[in-house]
Amino acid sequence: MTNATNVRKNKSYFPEKTRLDWIWLIFVFLFSLNLYNNAMYLMIFTLIIGLVITFYKGSGFKFTIEFLLLLLFTFSYFLILYINSNAGLYSMVLYFFGPIGCFFVGYFIVKTEKKIIVNTIFAILIGNFFHGLLNMINYLNSFGVSSSQRSVPDIWSGIYTAATLEGSHFTLLASLLFFTFTLFTKKSSFIWIIMLLAGIFFSIFTSFILGNRTLIIITIVIFLLNSILYILLKRNSLKQILSAYLYIAFFIIMIAFIYSIDFLGIKDFILTSQLFNRIEDSSINEDPRLVVYGRAITQMFDFPFGGYQMDLGLRFAHNLWIDVLYATGLIPFFFLFLFTVKTIYNGFYILINPYVEVLFKILFFSVNLGYLLNFMVEPILEGATYMFLSFCLINGMISKYMYTLRFQKKLVGKDKRDI
Template sequence: MITYEKLSTKTTVDTKKITNFIWYVSILLFSSNFFGLSEFLLYLFIFVGLFHAYINKSRFRISKELLVVFLFTISYTIISSHYANNLQASFILYFVYPFSAYFIGSLVVNFNNFKLYTNTIICLSLGLFFHGILNVYFYVKNGNHFLEVRVIRDYWEGFDLAATLQGSYFTLIISLLLLSVTKIIDNKIIKTIIIISIFFSIISSFYIGNRTLIMICIIVFFTNIILFSKEIKLGYKSVIKFLILLCSIIFFVYFIIEFDIFSIKTIVESTNLYSRINEISIIDDPRINIYTEFARQFYKYPFGGKEMILSLAYAHNMWLDIYHVAGFVPFILLIILNIMIVKNVIFIYKSSKINTQIKILAITTLMSLSLNFMVEPIMEGIPFLFSIFMLINGMNKKIKDVIKEKENESIMDR
């Protein structure tokens, strides 16, 4: 006999499953900017996030971090729009997007649905990848890779995007490489989709000549190996086996390329990435000179306005670009916010109440996006990616708060 309590519980579980599914769909649409419906998808994302929080009875509190997010986004919006004279566009891009993303992120997670955190990051990664691969498809279809054109047209909205910025769409998905080849992600279908997406992301970097993506992939992958080995406490035998396997793979790849098996070497040498590596070394990259130019001039222009004389249009560093555009106020606020964000991730990593999957994901996403922000003009080029960053950090803050709350409850019960 089915009692009222059982029926009520089943209905609640089904409602939450449906709500989670709607949330994942909205995240996929939002992160892929589906059909270029950016503002509609933003409002849909906010509505679904609030609805999800209501159904799951998520609690909200105003925190110091939320206030810093508000102060940073509003100050950058006001100052940058003052110089550019475009308050309406700046308000949407630099305030509504990142602030609402952080706010919704801090609502949707609770102690009983930490799995939502993992699935949300996977959806964000796949959504960004889908948008990015469409851009590359459009680029290759027009034959621009043969012409070594360094500008890519956005598939949805038609604006031009620098090839280096295009790689930013693949940053999150390539950071999932280790998770996809281990048991951290146990769903075989999801693992297969992620591996295929990573494969095409790396292939795309060869077409568009994006060195940054390859470097981020390598750095994050080996960092993840160290963290993962420490988390699961691998013995020295397992470490030796892994190193032997890794060396075997490296030797195998080298052998194939060196002897041009299946014309792999010929194909690689015909790509934009190979040409770019041979054309200019990383040490000679003009973006490195920006740091010395910035250091000589930053104290002269504390209020921004793009008054500095730089050899490139942008500083190619999110923090320096923010200073260049809007001055020291949002710059300092962003540094304070970054310190808070790092402290949240450190707390998550050290917590014994959080599983390895979430720990690795928290560090991976922070590292990969931060590395990307260090070499690209994100706020000027793809400000939407900063909003994705804020959504993830909003979830990180909520996880930290929930764990702290549970720890305090345990102390009170003693």
Template sequence: MIQTKVRDNSIFSINTILILWLALWSVNFMGQGTNIVMFGGIILIIIFLFKGRSISFSFLIIFYIIFLFGALYSIFLNYYFDYDILRGYRELFIPITLFTIGFLSMDKKKSVMYNAKLIKNFFITISFFLFLYAILNLISHLNLFGEVLIYERKIYDIWSKELVEATAQGSRLTLITSMLIPWILYRQSFSKVSGICIISCALISIISTLIMGNRSLLMILGITLSITFILYLKQNNNDIKRTVQFLIILFIVAVLCIILFVYDIFGVKTFYESSSLYMRMEKSSGSWFEDPRVKAWIMAFVGLYFNPMGGSKTQLELSIPHNLWLDIAYTTGVIPFTLIVIITLFYIFLIIRLFRTDELPESFKIFVCAISIALLLNLMIEPILSGHYVLFMIFMFQLGLIQGLVNKIKSENSG
């Protein structure tokens, strides 16, 4: 009995350290988020290995592909742009560090449900502190400058004391907002405190999006809601009763929103029409295919045929395609592009494996699907490796977590 308690306390302390590490990284503490990931991550890996956490052959396969991607991407990047060789540590070591920590944090001695709850707690921690960082930046900016300029959408950064792109702040609000969807579908799986926190943070995030003039969060929320609801119906075998209940709730919410807006209750309409987003939408015109970002995607993809080794030689209307996979193709060519596509396919395959397993509650599956869809959508529309690197780090960390959980499930089924 004494040994069991000691082991539980030891594991608890490791998870506490891990959550603290996630919080400091997500809030970019003192502007040192990348260094916290790198050097704190190495310490965590040593602790996990010292505690006897093991790796698998499937882990080594993905580890090698991530390492190969980081090495080749760094080599091409340094060749084309003559970066300092030390800069390569970010692309080379941080992805494999995050992937390894995610995998090792799944404890094979504990139950599947224990590990699933860990993943949920990890993502709530990451999402909340990303949100906190973005909101503190926005509050500081409004306190100093009074508004966000529509022609120069930059936000004050509390750590660097400089103005940074508003989109970089908006992307930090995506995950906490996407959690609103699993909360709506499976409220009973969240504590009251978590539920209140998610609702409050999501509403504040939407208001902040209007202030900053960002469209991405609203688009991502809408698409994530649609896809997640389809998965929810599949879970429940297209249960008519559940479908009708959900649609009624959506209809009531929509009607309330329309009434609040039309009659300007609580100044909702006035606030929206004075926001940066409204002014930006008013000035935008043309079809979706005329959007500069979509044009950049098409040109970058076609340009890969003419410039297979990258080098940023394809002529674009933007400085970069604003898409993780196409950015990599555009700058470093077809080889790193192929590797990141393989890594992404592993990620999607593992998410599908989780969704189809019987060992996990349906609420957890929807939780993972919602944050994964939101994350992938965000990776599709922003310059990830050159401005939104935190999203790529989360992507690598989640890949390790999900593979660790899938391996745990496999080991239990085979045992």
């Protein structure tokens, strides 16, 4: 009897009620969409709905190391931010209660099934995508396809945001490019696959319009790492590996052919796009963010409590961890770094666990890496706070899923270790 069979057989120990999950998913989607620029209130409603559903399910919470690290980070970050800049109630909800509330409810709402994790991930990335899509429709109506304008008016607030921050709405979906090809090998719904590919290609299309190299680089990096990971995970199934790569090869050849014949003017569009011009005019080595990172590291002990006193040369460091260092100093930076390391460890545990399906591993690896790479190049807490909150939500769910995997192993006599 296989490990997967053992786990399925023992699911009778974990009866789970799922009738109210759709309410949770709707609120997660609306929160990710930032409907009418009310993301904070939508977050609060989402967390309340999540708590109601957890009581309905009879799920439980276990105090974990990552929750402690996140609690220490959010508390120290808000406290020092309050001392430095007299932050108010809004900042308290956003930076203190928000992250720990999202992690707590994410952990609490998972009982045994990973289906709610998968559905929540897609609710988040679809909500983010539609927010970015609405922004781009607004942009195209105002400036057209060939404009040199690189900032995008937000559909809800009207505030102009940088091209890279606009790209963060598309990062999570674009990170699923390789995952989408693996769906072909699973005989998944063709319509669902086409919808995913359409969303991913639109995300890439916006990068050419806005000259956003960041999204292209993140997409390529995740795709290549997934290519290696898939071979490692499927090393005993050569047929499935070949099948996935045949689909990929077919799409590459098809895209190359479309480009070569300039179908619908796609070649001219690419060669005259802002992205192509930026690549020709400057290299990635000239990115000012790289200089900022070096400056921050050399000054990190000069200002142990932050206060935005470092001489960075830019308003923000465009890196989650360094921006925390810049704003509030070493203590929150230290706890955030440890929390990040623990989430990476959790991801590694999922990847090597024989009870977890390969498709879920690819999905989680893609999305989590999409978050982390985006965190490395954007001022997340200042410009895209709700992206960090959804990261905490998903990793709270993964933390609980790890606990259930360990417990299921005990039931089948495979592993008696505690988390």
